[in-house]
Amino acid sequence: xxxxxxxxxxxxxxxxxxxxxxxxxxxxxxxxxxxxxxxxxxxxxxxxxxxxxxxxxxxxxxxxxxxxxxxxxxxxxxxxxxxxxxxxxxxxxxxxxxxxxxxxxxxxxxxxxxxxxxxxxxxxxxxxxxxxxxxxxxxxxxxxxxxxxxxxxxxxxxxxxxxxxxxxxxxxxxxxxxxxxxxxxxxxxxxxxxxxxxxxxxxxxxxxxxxxxxxxxxxxxxxxxxxxxxxxxxxxxxxxxxxxxxxxxxxxxxxxxxxxxxxxxxxxxxxxxxxxxxxxxxxxxxxxxxxxxxxxxxxxxxxxxxxxxxxxxxxxxxxxxxxxxxxxxxxxxxxxxxxxxxxxxxxxxxxxxxxxxxxxxxxxxxxxxxxxxxxxxxxxxxxxxxx
Numbered sequence: 294x295x296x297x298x299x300x301x302x303x304x305x306x307x308x309x310x311x312x313x314x315x316x317x318x319x320x321x322x323x324x325x326x327x328x329x330x331x332x333x334x335x336x337x338x339x340x341x342x343x344x345x346x347x348x349x350x351x352x353x354x355x356x357x358x359x360x361x362x363x364x365x366x367x368x369x370x371x372x373x374x375x376x377x378x379x380x381x382x383x384x385x386x387x388x389x390x391x392x393x394x395x396x397x398x399x400x401x402x403x404x405x406x407x408x409x410x411x412x413x414x415x416x417x418x419x420x421x422x423x424x425x426x427x428x429x430x431x432x433x434x435x436x437x438x439x440x441x442x443x444x445x446x447x448x449x450x451x452x453x454x455x456x457x458x459x460x461x462x463x464x465x466x467x468x469x470x471x472x473x474x475x476x477x478x479x480x481x482x483x484x485x486x487x488x489x490x491x492x493x494x495x496x497x498x499x500x501x502x503x504x505x506x507x508x509x510x511x512x513x514x515x516x517x518x519x520x521x522x523x524x525x526x527x528x529x530x531x532x533x534x535x536x537x538x539x540x541x542x543x544x545x546x547x548x549x550x551x552x553x554x555x556x557x558x559x560x561x562x563x564x565x566x567x568x569x570x571x572x573x574x575x576x577x578x579x580x581x582x583x584x585x586x587x588x589x590x591x592x593x594x595x596x597x598x599x600x601x602x603x604x605x606x607x608x609x610x611x612x613x614x615x616x617x618x619x620x621x622x623x624x625x626x627x628x629x630x631x632x633x634x635x636x637x638x639x640x641x642x643x644x645x646x647x648x649x650x651x652x653x654x655x656x657x658x659x660x661x662x663x664x665x666x667x668x669x670x671x672x673x674x675x676x677x678x679x680x
Contacts, residue, residue, distance in 0.1 A: 328352045337394040346380060346395050353433040358425065362540070375426045379406060396434055400441075403427065407446040420448070458655040459624045464608040467625075468599045472608070479591055480558075485580075486587040488559040489570050493602060495555035496531060496545050497609035497645045500602050504580050505536035508559035509566045518544040531556065533647065535569070543647050610642050610657040617641040624659030635661055 323331055331352065335345050350373050355363045364372075383389045387405040410420055424440055431439035465472050472494065480487025489503035498506070511532045518530050527546035534542035547553050559570060571580030584602070592598045614622045618638035621627035630638065639654040639661075646653060655661070 332396070337397055340394065342380060342392040342394045343377070346376060349395055349430070349433055350376070353429075356433075358429040358432060372426050372429065375423060376430060379423075379427070382406060382409060395430065398430070398439075403440065404446055407443075407448065411448070458660040459607075459657055460659070462607070462611070462624050463600075463604045464611055465600045465604050466608060468604070470598060470600055472605075475591065475593070479587060479593075482590070483583070483587050484562045485570055485572055486584050488555075488562045489584060490602065490605060491555040491558055492570070493605040494609055495549075495552045496533070497606050497613065498533065499536065499538065499606065499647075500584060501536035501577075501581065502533055502647075503536075504571045504584055505569050505577065506531075506533070506559070507535070507567055507569050508556055508563060509568070512547075512556070513544070515546075520544065537647055541647050541649065543644065545645060606646075607657050610646055610654070613642050613645050614638045614654070614658050622658035623662045624657070627662060629662045 331348065332345075335348060337345075354369050354373055357364050380392055380395070383402055383406065384392055386409050387402070389402070389405070393399065393402060407420075410423065415423075420443065424443065428440045431437065461467075465475075476487055476490045476494070479490055488508075489500075489506075492498055492503045492506060492508075493500070511534075513530055513532050515525050515528055515530060518532075527548040529547045530544040531547060531552070532542065532544055537543070545552070547556065563570065564573065571577065572583065575583065588594065588602060593600060593602065595601055611622055611625065618627075618630055618634050620630060622638075629635075636651070639651050639658070642654040642658060643649075643651050646657070648654075
């Protein structure tokens with residue numbers, strides 16, 4: 294299909310390529326119609342497949358694949374970009390002369406594109422994400438189960454299995470970085486970014502969580518956490534909710550001098566009781582860009598110092614393992630623990646990180662040095678902080 298034919302058949306063309314969007318405006322004649330009625334207006338075999346894809350994106354792209362909620366703008370953009378590229382590549386790289394209507398996507402199309410991904414040597418995590426996006430498309434069309442397991446498409450285990458366990462220590466201290474001195478330099482240059490780094494180090498936050506944290510509004514008494522009294526570790530807790538991955542909010546106790554100091558410094562930087570850690574004159578996107586710019590300015594990159602902001606999160610989570618178990622984790626050469634001690638330490642790490650499964654702790658601490666921890670303990674259980 295030529296570019297000219299595609300563009301001429303799509304009436305809602307963006308004004309320029311630089312301002313292209315995955316959320317076209319609603320056509321006026323959609324008013325009062327449900328999704329099924331709207332799609333019925335575009336007959337398979339007659340409507341431009343790329344036009345139909347844009348209609349589907351407009352109707353469904355804001356929805357979560359599995360949960361009854363909307364997804365972030367970032368996810369919408371990434372999913373839309375992938376699906377557009379997927380259909381273009383069916384013609385340009387997989388050799389299909391005619392693009393299928395998205396509603397008529399078949400197993401042969403998925404098989405062909407998986408082979409393209411194999412040739413590109415995509416990472417397992419990328420392939421998993423792509424298949425997840427395709428499952429979302431299938432769900433929009435009422436075809437649950439259409440996208441099969443990776444092995445069905447000829448992928449070997451090591452081509453789609455994520456390697457979650459850390460094989461090396463990615464923390465700043467492991468790379469010989471003087472953490473306090475470097476963060477102090479950043480604080481002098483940009484207090485907002487410096488405060489975010491201190492919060493990451495103290496609470497194991499993700500980058501986005503640290504920038505969106507409201508240091509005055511996030512402090513809650515233990516009674517407001519909903520946690521069992523048997524789990525009480527402090528009188529006050531930090532409520533991590535904005536920017537949390539998949540909306541999994543959690544509560545972290547203010548039970549160490551480092552955490553208290555990080556919060557107090559953050560409170561001294563922001564202006565207003567409801568202010569977040571980003572510059573108030575910038576939106577979230579610009580604040581995240583500023584964060585990355587400042588880190589690059591001070592060499593906090595994998596290429597220069599061999600560390601990233603995420604390495605500070607590793608630092609915090611490894612320290613949590615040590616505090617709970619009294620021993621270094623396997624990624625630092627720590628030896629076997631009793632099953633009870635191993636499980637307790639990994640549960641603490643996973644909870645602090647905002648993960649539901651115990652096995653997520655392996656991404657920071659390495660694989661357990663003992664086989665005594667049962668598979669059910671490592672793989673299951675809701676251990677995230679309660680809302």
